[in-house]
Amino acid sequence: MKFNLGCQLSYQVDSWSTFVFNLRVVETNYQKLLNELLEISPDIEIDEYYSPFSENRYFRLNVPANTRLQLSYWAKVEMSHYYGDPGTIAEVAPADLPVEMLHYLYPSRYCQSDRLLRLADSEFGHLEPGYSRVTAICNWIYEKVIYLYGSSNPHTSAYDTATERQGVCRDFAHLGIAFCRALNIPARFVSAYAYGLEPPDFHACFEAYLGDRWYLFDATRRAPQNGLIRIGTGQDASDVSLSTIFGAVQMQEMKVFVEYLPASTATSDEIPQLTTKAIAIS
Amino acid sequence: MKFNLGCQLSYQVDSWSTFVFNLRVVETNYQKLLNELLEISPDIEIDEYYSPFSENRYFRLNVPANTRLQLSYWAKVEMSHYYGDPGTIAEVAPADLPVEMLHYLYPSRYCQSDRLLRLADSEFGHLEPGYSRVTAICNWIYEKVIYLYGSSNPHTSAYDTATERQGVCRDFAHLGIAFCRALNIPARFVSAYAYGLEPPDFHACFEAYLGDRWYLFDATRRAPQNGLIRIGTGQDASDVSLSTIFGAVQMQEMKVFVEYLPASTATSDEIPQLTTKAIAIS
Amino acid sequence: MKFNLGCQLSYQVDSWSTFVFNLRVVETNYQKLLNELLEISPDIEIDEYYSPFSENRYFRLNVPANTRLQLSYWAKVEMSHYYGDPGTIAEVAPADLPVEMLHYLYPSRYCQSDRLLRLADSEFGHLEPGYSRVTAICNWIYEKVIYLYGSSNPHTSAYDTATERQGVCRDFAHLGIAFCRALNIPARFVSAYAYGLEPPDFHACFEAYLGDRWYLFDATRRAPQNGLIRIGTGQDASDVSLSTIFGAVQMQEMKVFVEYLPASTATSDEIPQLTTKAIAIS
Amino acid sequence: MKFNLGCQLSYQVDSWSTFVFNLRVVETNYQKLLNELLEISPDIEIDEYYSPFSENRYFRLNVPANTRLQLSYWAKVEMSHYYGDPGTIAEVAPADLPVEMLHYLYPSRYCQSDRLLRLADSEFGHLEPGYSRVTAICNWIYEKVIYLYGSSNPHTSAYDTATERQGVCRDFAHLGIAFCRALNIPARFVSAYAYGLEPPDFHACFEAYLGDRWYLFDATRRAPQNGLIRIGTGQDASDVSLSTIFGAVQMQEMKVFVEYLPASTATSDEIPQLTTKAIAIS
Known part of the structure; x- marks a missing residue:
């Protein structure tokens, strides 16, 4: 079965700050990533990594002071179970x-x-x-x-x-x-x-x-x-943690969505x- | 600089029990293992493993009930720093x-x-x-x-x-x-x-x-x-943990030793x- | 029904110390004190008091350093219920x-x-x-x-x-x-x-x-x-608390006894x- | 030195509830109560008491369900120190x-x-x-x-x-x-x-x-x-506690005031x- 999902986050960043995010879905035998889009504004370099302790898909952002950080994530996923x-x-x-x-x-x-x-x-x-x-x-x-x-x-x-x-x-x-x-x-x-x-x-x-x-x-x-x-x-x-934050930051908005995409042949x-x-x- | 080190442990095992030991020294750039001896009595199969999360040298023992388990470890190690x-x-x-x-x-x-x-x-x-x-x-x-x-x-x-x-x-x-x-x-x-x-x-x-x-x-x-x-x-x-024990077990003895082996040329x-x-x- | 009861306590008192004891039985409508004996060795003045918050029978002892304090308490009590x-x-x-x-x-x-x-x-x-x-x-x-x-x-x-x-x-x-x-x-x-x-x-x-x-x-x-x-x-x-102690003190002995004194006419x-x-x- | 002080509290009482309030000032050698007014609306019997453990001036109110309870307290106090x-x-x-x-x-x-x-x-x-x-x-x-x-x-x-x-x-x-x-x-x-x-x-x-x-x-x-x-x-x-509440109650308002009444002769x-x-x- 297929899902559209994602989130929109925005933060007021007061001091130079580092974020570690963990919000992207993983791929497993039962969870296929069909498509995915991650947008960051302003345009900041994304330092992606896998922890040596898991397959979690962390990414790190270093954000200058006095920035309004906006993050938008969308993925299309196919689950078998x-x-x-x-x-x-x-x-x-x-x-x-x-x-x-x-x-x-x-x-x-x-x-x-x-x-x-x-x-x-x-x-x-x-x-x-x-x-x-x-x-x-x-x-x-x-x-x-x-x-x-x-x-x-x-x-x-x-x-x-x-x-x-x-x-x-x-x-x-x-x-x-x-x-x-x-x-x-x-x-x-x-x-x-x-x-x-x-x-x-x-x-x-x-x-x-x-x-x-x-x-x-x-x-x-x-x-x-x-x-x-x-x-x-x-x-x-x-x-x-969805986000681990080092610095003076205020979360301003968080939206999460998950949409089921019904198939005509669903059992x-x-x-x-x-x-x-x-x-x-x- | 070189050391002789090791330990002697004994346990009274009342029920069928599983031990996970972490007492063997590791090898690193600064720590060389020159020699090592691990003896278990009675003669039980040792299930050695490295955790995916570290280079620690764990080993697991499954011990029958009503056993007096004795474990003796000796290692010769050369440390640089x-x-x-x-x-x-x-x-x-x-x-x-x-x-x-x-x-x-x-x-x-x-x-x-x-x-x-x-x-x-x-x-x-x-x-x-x-x-x-x-x-x-x-x-x-x-x-x-x-x-x-x-x-x-x-x-x-x-x-x-x-x-x-x-x-x-x-x-x-x-x-x-x-x-x-x-x-x-x-x-x-x-x-x-x-x-x-x-x-x-x-x-x-x-x-x-x-x-x-x-x-x-x-x-x-x-x-x-x-x-x-x-x-x-x-x-x-x-x-x-030196030993994680699953079962009804009494520790009876623990001896630890570390011996410095001086070299004639030591700075x-x-x-x-x-x-x-x-x-x-x- | 009647009971003999009491305790014997001894302490090694290393520094000048203050004890507050709460070990004497109280009198209530259902608990009559027939007789009682409290002996302290060495012979130290007993500062008895009732807390304003209860009818508990506290007493305070101030004990010099390097004393072996011995306390013996006996009471005969008649309980109705x-x-x-x-x-x-x-x-x-x-x-x-x-x-x-x-x-x-x-x-x-x-x-x-x-x-x-x-x-x-x-x-x-x-x-x-x-x-x-x-x-x-x-x-x-x-x-x-x-x-x-x-x-x-x-x-x-x-x-x-x-x-x-x-x-x-x-x-x-x-x-x-x-x-x-x-x-x-x-x-x-x-x-x-x-x-x-x-x-x-x-x-x-x-x-x-x-x-x-x-x-x-x-x-x-x-x-x-x-x-x-x-x-x-x-x-x-x-x-x-049986005893609240201010000072350097080791308890050395504690004996407690309670004896039932059967009456021939007991229901x-x-x-x-x-x-x-x-x-x-x- | 003299003070006017007091508070206004209001609560929405959803179930039959009991309040224990502790908000009236006490009298001591250094604190004289010159005048005092406590008003409760609706008009509910006030069960005043002193705890056996203190001179605090508690009072208890039993309030019917679906009541808006309003409490107004005013006191004039003279402090020496x-x-x-x-x-x-x-x-x-x-x-x-x-x-x-x-x-x-x-x-x-x-x-x-x-x-x-x-x-x-x-x-x-x-x-x-x-x-x-x-x-x-x-x-x-x-x-x-x-x-x-x-x-x-x-x-x-x-x-x-x-x-x-x-x-x-x-x-x-x-x-x-x-x-x-x-x-x-x-x-x-x-x-x-x-x-x-x-x-x-x-x-x-x-x-x-x-x-x-x-x-x-x-x-x-x-x-x-x-x-x-x-x-x-x-x-x-x-x-x-200012108020201990037994029942389903929402606090709606709390105002506190303390006013210093200067004397012309103050040192x-x-x-x-x-x-x-x-x-x-x-």
Whole structure:
């Protein structure tokens, strides 16, 4: 299924400043980039790079003082999806994990799994291991944490959300990740464009490594999983910030859009909708 | 200068368990591995790997229940050192940093630089940028934080240590890293064997990226910097834990040794000693 | 029912030091002090006082340097108990609370009820108000928090225990208090001698104000409620510390004992035992 | 010196709600209430009370649903002041403190002095005990903490402010109190009307017990100390909240005013101004 997506950002730059953006979509086996346009005004050199730690597509801008920076991004993407059978997807023991996954078992800034071991064990330790246990984590979060704009801030972490029980998509993702790691399930943060999100915004969810791949989970239930288009992955939000800014800058405007381009031949899996199927896009 | 070093560890393994060890020294331009021996008893297959995120030499062991696991490591290492002139080493602005360094500006589990911005600015913001500013950070930590065994625990982070003012080498390193990142200086955690440490133990210090390389800093002043032999680097201690254990295991014994092998032709730089020179081993 | 109880404490006092002790039992309508003996060696003047904030029986000692302080306390106490019917005891709305109870709705050092509002609401908000809701809180704590010596420290608070799910009697009490306050039920900390506690030690539990009095709750289930003899009450442990010490002091020994003195005519209510009846001693 | 002061508050009350207000000024030796008027609309019974823990003048209102509650308070106050000589005011050792002051050495919700012991000792432990040491604490806070509206929230505590170095008057007071307690100086929170505060608002500062009385300190330097008119005192802000609200309520308006009424015969001490003299109003 195909999507048009993108964003428009503008900033008032008061001092000479450096921006690191992470807002372009990646290409994966399940996510094809058909077309893409990135426009910056004024015309500033774009320093593109991939982190050695991921395939995220960062770019850096150095912007002079007293500039109104405008950034416009548009992409056309074709998503296919890997659909698995939740009933047959197993957890992988640390003994058998591909070694590059071990990193995603460790605690990180916003996912202090080391401090949530007993809580995770008490709530989920008795459940059957496998895909369904991560689903149970998402259900727990959906039921017990209130989605509330402005209820958290950039310092809020999974440790806080576990107790304070309120947050936004980023907090839901952090808590899901922390619970997974506390149960020895590798988990990572996903930033994404999300079809159907109201109001339109950048979105965050998470992936857990199960069976032989990364499966997508979204405890917020605010957008269909097969309408998510991946921007970046990382240990947590600190790795995939939309923009990291060094300097005196005011954001002035942010618009995000995601448009579904229906095909005349679409099957039922090819329509963006909430699903209980196991779904992978990485 | 040459060192013999190593460790002996033993564990009582009660359940079937997985260990991830990170205790072998790495090879760098300044650190040559002349010889090495790793012995495991009972004879268990060693699953060696490098993380995609570092050159650290992890290995994984899967150990049956009711085993007494014994591990003995010995290495002979030759260190040369890069010595720089502290007076000429500059900080590198985010605009000019090699892109792979940007990762080391982000907050991590034990180095919440995002919450220490004002403290770092208030204490160090007015100082001349450069190597000397990181030295000032180390002096501040040395003077204001008490080195005290048992005063911290595995959950203790830089945010705590900034206020509670007590800790061990790992806490000193985390605080130094967090301050550096808060000032936009890339910094990373270093686990090491340390000549002259009393009592002998694994050691932790940190590296800051300045000029064109990673310089070594140790705010504890408990061991000569040129007597440090690197095991691993990471965002913080969570990446380079000596051992990450999945299962029911009791540590029974840990011995660490580092022996200096004097050469008849040693210059003064070739004797392990505290120094105010800028020193790099990465 | 009658009890003999007491404690023996000894300290090595290195510098001139001040002690504030809170270990003598109080007298209430339900707790009669038949006899009491407090011995201090060396012979130091005892500065007894009641706090303006409670009826706790503090005493202060000023002890010279290089002293071995020995303290021996013995009391004979007769407990009667108010037994209520759990099914008929209501919560009291803030509108109707006696004004001196409002204080016990506020957050305190170890009971940060302001940060547990949503957690309390999510877990207990839907339950029928009344005595049974506080029982539900105790059951929750008993089931979800592990009683483990050494798992918490003097800084551990209800906010931590809610997530880390381990602690000792003091932590169980703090969490119960915090949940009650978050639901607008006045609650306070109780320090006590406890018959049947194994190993013998000082004990902590809590009281909630319901109906027209303070009812006793102990989420640890480690001692019969009618075998508790009250020492002090306060907002939390900071108010009723067994000993607050100003100076360089080492505790060397602590022994606590509580002995039940059976009466030939005891009814079943007059034997120390776990009960589901509502019980008050204040 | 005389002041007119007061406030106007209005609330939209959606559900049946209980308010506990603490906004009337107290009478002390140094603070005489010449006249006072409290008007509530609609006409609701006022349940006045003094806490057993303080002389604060709380009152409670029970308000029906769908009410617009308006509250208007006016008072005319005459302040005299106790002026002491900072050079001669000593700290009082715990051994010699009046017993009712010991309570103000204990940690509280927002003043976790138990976690700031080493920080306080490291920054102020070497200073001469006495009034000047509390002045040094205030100077430290004034210099290192930025006064910034919106930089803290109702959960922010001294532990946070010590590190995050930003806050408002309440945070400045909490940090001053926590440092004092960590040095064994009794300290308490003071809510007040403040002449000269821009913009007009309720104010917070603190008192430390030194010599034989409570001296007033204000680390914000935003209002003259002799223009402060006391509302309440407590362990921290949780005891003297302007309004504690149980129910669904929106604040709609808050106006505060303090007017100095100059006397033709005023000496220089009788004009509101910043001073370095030791000043007491309790």
